[in-house]
Amino acid sequence: MPEAPLLQVRDLTVSFATRQGALRAVDGLSFDVGQKEIVGIVGESGSGKSVAIYSMLGLVREKNATITGSVLFEGREILGLSDKELQPIRGGSIGMIFQDPMTALTPVYTVGWQLVEQIRQHLHLPKAAARQRAIELLGQVGIPDPKSRVDRYPHEFSGGMRQRVVIAMALSCNPRLLIADEPTTALDVTTQAQILDLMLKLQDTYDSSIVIITHDMGVIAEMAHRVVVMYAGRPVEIARELDLVRHPRHPYTWGLLDAVPRLDAKHDRLRTIRGNAVSPLNLPPGCAFAPRCDYVMDQCAQRPPLQGDADHVDACWLSDAQRVTIRQRVEQPS
Amino acid sequence: MIYFIVRRFASAVLVLFAISVSVFLIFFATPGVDPAARIAGRSASAQVLAHVAREFGLNRPLPIRYWLMMEHLFIKQDLTSYVNIGVRVVPQITQAAPITLSLVIGAAVIWMIVGVLGGVVAAANQGKFIDPFIMFIGIAAVSVPAYWLGEVMNLLTQSKFHSSIFAWVPPPGYVSFTTSPSEWFLHLLFPWLTLAALYAGIYARVLRAELVNALNEDYVRTARAKGLSERRILFRHALRCSLISIVSLFGLDFGALIGGAALLTEVVFGLPGVGMLTYTSLQNLDLPVIMGCVMYGAFFVVLANAVVDVLYAYLDPRVRLA
Numbered sequence: 001m002p003e004a005p006l007l008q009v010r011d012l013t014v015s016f017a018t019r020q021g022a023l024r025a026v027d028g029l030s031f032d033v034g035q036k037e038i039v040g041i042v043g044e045s046g047s048g049k050s051v052a053i054y055s056m057l058g059l060v061r062e063k064n065a066t067i068t069g070s071v072l073f074e075g076r077e078i079l080g081l082s083d084k085e086l087q088p089i090r091g092g093s094i095g096m097i098f099q100d101p102m103t104a105l106t107p108v109y110t111v112g113w114q115l116v117e118q119i120r121q122h123l124h125l126p127k128a129a130a131r132q133r134a135i136e137l138l139g140q141v142g143i144p145d146p147k148s149r150v151d152r153y154p155h156e157f158s159g160g161m162r163q164r165v166v167i168a169m170a171l172s173c174n175p176r177l178l179i180a181d182e183p184t185t186a187l188d189v190t191t192q193a194q195i196l197d198l199m200l201k202l203q204d205t206y207d208s209s210i211v212i213i214t215h216d217m218g219v220i221a222e223m224a225h226r227v228v229v230m231y232a233g234r235p236v237e238i239a240r241e242l243d244l245v246r247h248p249r250h251p252y253t254w255g256l257l258d259a260v261p262r263l264d265a266k267h268d269r270l271r272t273i274r275g276n277a278v279s280p281l282n283l284p285p286g287c288a289f290a291p292r293c294d295y296v297m298d299q300c301a302q303r304p305p306l307q308g309d310a311d312h313v314d315a316c317w318l319s320d321a322q323r324v325t326i327r328q329r330v331e332q333p334s
Numbered sequence: 335m336i337y338f339i340v341r342r343f344a345s346a347v348l349v350l351f352a353i354s355v356s357v358f359l360i361f362f363a364t365p366g367v368d369p370a371a372r373i374a375g376r377s378a379s380a381q382v383l384a385h386v387a388r389e390f391g392l393n394r395p396l397p398i399r400y401w402l403m404m405e406h407l408f409i410k411q412d413l414t415s416y417v418n419i420g421v422r423v424v425p426q427i428t429q430a431a432p433i434t435l436s437l438v439i440g441a442a443v444i445w446m447i448v449g450v451l452g453g454v455v456a457a458a459n460q461g462k463f464i465d466p467f468i469m470f471i472g473i474a475a476v477s478v479p480a481y482w483l484g485e486v487m488n489l490l491t492q493s494k495f496h497s498s499i500f501a502w503v504p505p506p507g508y509v510s511f512t513t514s515p516s517e518w519f520l521h522l523l524f525p526w527l528t529l530a531a532l533y534a535g536i537y538a539r540v541l542r543a544e545l546v547n548a549l550n551e552d553y554v555r556t557a558r559a560k561g562l563s564e565r566r567i568l569f570r571h572a573l574r575c576s577l578i579s580i581v582s583l584f585g586l587d588f589g590a591l592i593g594g595a596a597l598l599t600e601v602v603f604g605l606p607g608v609g610m611l612t613y614t615s616l617q618n619l620d621l622p623v624i625m626g627c628v629m630y631g632a633f634f635v636v637l638a639n640a641v642v643d644v645l646y647a648y649l650d651p652r653v654r655l656a
């Protein structure tokens with residue numbers, strides 16, 4: 001019998017009441033994260049990736065937000081828990097890395113102070129031991145000279161170094177699950193690679209699971225075991241990483257993959273997905289991707305369900321035969 | 335940090351020097367105005383004018399005139415008024431200063447406590463009844479003119495209810511702390527409340543706005559994701575960062591009030607402080623006193639600003655390096 005998944009998200013929906021009407025930032029998101037598994041979430045800017053993960057830990061604080069669905073962590077429902085009940089989970093069993101390292105740290109305290117604050121919140125160590133652990137962690141995430149850096153303020157660190165501090169913080173209490181929201185988007189390519197390596201190494205050491213959000217298919221290829229592709233707040237395809245890259249099924253995923261530069265590419269220009277990301281405010285009633293899809297059909301006026309076999313599902317009305325012919329046409333351009 | 339403090343106070347001294355020079359130039363070197371006539375006051379005799387000209391070296395070069403002026407003001411401290419003949423300026427100021435200091439410091443303590451408390455409670459209870467309620471009281475306190483509030487206080491404590499609940503309120507005026515601490519306190523209580531009301535209102539509103547902003551910052555989300563309690567997030571993270579702007583506001587207000595801006599409150603409650611002194615000297619065109627008061631005011635504004643900058647650097651590590 002397979003182990004129960006560490007995190008089970010079911011039909012997660014987050015909508016904001018706005019003056020122009022209800023904005024569904026996340027719409028029926030479901031996925032599992034197994035033990036020691038790395039799940040990637042990809043999607044364009046504005047597809048609701050951040051909102052989805054923030055809502056799981058009660059970090060969407062807006063008064064106009066409505067969150068429904070279910071999030072089971074270690075078998076326990078955590079959606080709708082009070083701040084007090086969430087406290088041991090936040091930063092304790094689930095660590096979080098944020099999108100923008102420049103603003104993620106409180107500017108008036110040293111990074112050591114902020115690390116110690118979290119360590120003492122969850123591990124109840126004495127001050128000196130917590131400080132020792134903070135220094136260790138900073139060293140582990142590759143900050144040179146951690147003994148003296150521990151007493152520096154965030155503004156004395158570069159963006160990449162700050163992101164390392166945030167990662168150290170997220171890992172400080174050996175979380176079962178690490179959620180990383182575009183941990184490398186704000187960084188240059190070399191630093192990016194180092195940070196990803198670091199996360200892999202730490203995941204291996206601590207046996208934790210990771211949810212990594214990105215819009216970089218390269219990051220997905222390097223890290224993820226399984227991938228959730230989101231479009232306009234909805235999951236459109238969920239598959240194992242290799243399956244997704246080799247046999248993508250959804251037209252939006254095709255677009256995403258074709259927008260990745262490849263060394264063996266014959267065309268000099270990148271293909272992009274035409275049109276702009278739709279606003280979650282006025283989604284079409286059917287498939288959200290229909291207005292930008294090259295293969296739209298009458299059926300697309302209805303919302304396609306996520307379907308397929310257990311390991312590879314997608315939300316599209318195209319038949320298997322249609323997909324095969326389309327992909328052949330694309331891969332051997334005349 | 336030490337280096338920062340030293341540098342900051344060195345620059346304060348420089349600023350004070352610059353201010354003294356410009357005050358001097360305004361009073362003594364405004365083209366087309368005879369400074370002797372100005373100092374000597376209205377309808378001064380030729381004899382007095384000649385005396386003034388000699389005393390201040392009015393026919394000598396500017397730098398020497400500046401030096402003589404500063405000597406009279408700070409070193410010999412023998413600058414005298416020609417309106418109230420023979421009354422020295424410096425003792426007048428040193429007599430008035432403790433009164434203003436007592437008034438402003440006491441009021442500042444009250445308004446900081448009330449303002450910070452009000453701002454924090456309002457921000458922590460956004461969307462509940464208490465938040466707009468506090469903000470309404472705040473705006474009401476801001477809109478009421480200090481002299482009107484003072485007069486109302488006087489009316490209530492000195493006549494209307496003086497024979498009943500406010501029998502313990504002493505008549506307007508000032509009793510020094512060294513004479514009787516309790517009398518000092520009682521005499522200043524209502525002036526404090528009056529002066530503090532306006533600022534408490536402003537500070538509560540400003541702090542609430544700052545806190546609401548801070549609570550939406552990314553670092554607060556990080557703090558929450560670390561598993562900290564809401565109380566700790568509010569006080570140790572959001573409030574701590576919001577205090578930075580409150581402190582700089584405080585420096586400006588405090589300096590200005592010490593420098594004489596508490597005039598209305600002083601007048602209403604019969605407190606012979608620096609504001610009152612400036613006011614009467616302006617009415618009498620008593621130039622030496624006016625100049626003394628301006629220099630005194632500038633001194634405190636600059637000093638308060640320097641202290642605030644140091645405090646600011648203490649609160650905000652980003653400032654220290656700059």
Ligand SMILES: Nc1ncnc2c1ncn2[C@@H]1O[C@H](COP(=O)(O)OP(=O)(O)OP(=O)(O)O)[C@@H](O)[C@H]1O
Nearest residue numbers: 016023025044045046047048049050051052062280
């Ligand atoms: N408080 C809010 N009120 C209204 N709409 C919101 C609010 N917060 C987020 N949204 C909307 O939700 C949608 C999803 O935003 P989200 O930040 O999750 O996107 P994202 O996928 O993380 O994008 P990016 O890759 O740029 O980080 C956006 O359209 C955004 O405008």
Ligand SMILES: [Mg+2]
Nearest residue numbers: 049050099181
């Ligand atoms: Mg995001």
